[in-house]
Amino acid sequence: MASSTFFFFSYFLLVSVAAASPENYLHLRFFQHERILGVANATVVLSVNADNSGLATGFGNVVAYENALRETTDLRAPVIGHSQGLGIGSDRSGASGFTAFSMVFTGGRYNGSSLDIQGIFISQPLLETVSERAIVGGTGRFRGARGYLLSKEIVLTPETLTGQLDAFINYYHLRFFQHERILGTPNATVVLSVNADNSGLATGFGNIVAYDNALRETTDLRAPIIGHSQGLGIGSDRSGASGFTVFSMVFTGGKYNGSSLDIQGIFHIAAVAGDGGINSDSAIVEQISPSLPVVDSL
Numbered sequence: 001m002a003s004s005t006f007f008f009f010s011y012f013l014l015v016s017v018a019a020a021s022p023e024n025y026l027h028l029r030f031f032q033h034e035r036i037l038g039v040a041n042a043t044v045v046l047s048v049n050a051d052n053s054g055l056a057t058g059f060g061n062v063v064a065y066e067n068a069l070r071e072t073t074d075l076r077a078p079v080i081g082h083s084q085g086l087g088i089g090s091d092r093s094g095a096s097g098f099t100a101f102s103m104v105f106t107g108g109r110y111n112g113s114s115l116d117i118q119g120i121f122i123s124q125p126l127l128e129t130v131s132e133r134a135i136v137g138g139t140g141r142f143r144g145a146r147g148y149l150l151s152k153e154i155v156l157t158p159e160t161l162t163g164q165l166d167a168f169i170n171y172y173h174l175r176f177f178q179h180e181r182i183l184g185t186p187n188a189t190v191v192l193s194v195n196a197d198n199s200g201l202a203t204g205f206g207n208i209v210a211y212d213n214a215l216r217e218t219t220d221l222r223a224p225i226i227g228h229s230q231g232l233g234i235g236s237d238r239s240g241a242s243g244f245t246v247f248s249m250v251f252t253g254g255k256y257n258g259s260s261l262d263i264q265g266i267f268h269i270a271a272v273a274g275d276g277g278i279n280s281d282s283a284i285v286e287q288i289s290p291s292l293p294v295v296d297s298l
């Protein structure tokens, strides 16, 4: 059989999810521009004045804010979002307070996304003191984000306060190579369970395949097997161009021995067609798991 025949026999030629590289992070820097409490067009308002001090830091006092975010310290730079949320005086000495806010991006590279921050802001001394707060979540590009925010106030004028915000967002990028012995070959790691359309193809509408494909850290078939992708694919696209898959990557060796990752989603055959790494019995195709964006910065 020609290799192209094998190719059409299995759309799960797919193999490989990201490489065993270490934990990594995304570092983003923003500048926050506040018009301070009490000035014209203040971006901070005192909601609760529990101790009658009129200060944001009073014990029990609450402020709400909508501070502008920009890519630079320049007040004339475009606003790319706002830090919206609250601070509550939760320190009897007035030296710090608890904050919870969202950095909501309405322009720039992260337009439409947001980061959620929670933690203690240290207000004394105000300038150059680094506060570390948790990144507890996000939306859009930052969906599921975890990490930490380091912030410090760097410029104070009679009306404005400028802070530097450094967000460090954790993400994992792991790469594996999946080795499949194609449907129909000796010792195939894929089997046709349901042949609903009688095509014998994994991609037939309604057809179901089960698989037990080997996972290795490299493309080398002689490298140690560190686990298997076990699961199923169902032809759920009338054109045969894609299918729905659900499987577990079960690690039985290597660094992640004893752990597993559960994957669910649509597999596109086009991604396979573009790859040259196919021979008559096995296929190696690289798939990068889309999670958080790769390391970059503003």
Ligand SMILES: *[C@@H]1O[C@H](CO)[C@@H](O)[C@H](O)[C@H]1NC(C)=O
Pocket: 040, 041
């Ligand atoms: C306050 O905002 C108004 C309306 O945007 C603007 O005309 C005015 O110049 C602002 N005042 C200050 C002090 O920024």
Ligand SMILES: *[C@@H]1O[C@H](CO)[C@@H](O)[C@H](O)[C@H]1NC(C)=O
Pocket: 106, 107, 108, 111, 112
């Ligand atoms: C941000 O995204 C919204 C929605 O897609 C769009 O309407 C708006 O023009 C964008 N703003 C900027 C500054 O890019």
Ligand SMILES: *[C@@H]1O[C@H](CO)[C@@H](O)[C@H](O)[C@H]1NC(C)=O
Pocket: 186, 187
């Ligand atoms: C199939 O598996 C058997 C048993 O492990 C092995 O002896 C044989 O060489 C394999 N055949 C191919 C083509 O890999």
Ligand SMILES: *[C@@H]1O[C@H](CO)[C@@H](O)[C@H](O)[C@H]1NC(C)=O
Pocket: 252, 253, 254, 257, 258
């Ligand atoms: C994987 O872990 C199991 C259970 O701890 C152990 O028995 C086995 O030897 C490990 N395999 C490898 C290849 O490290």
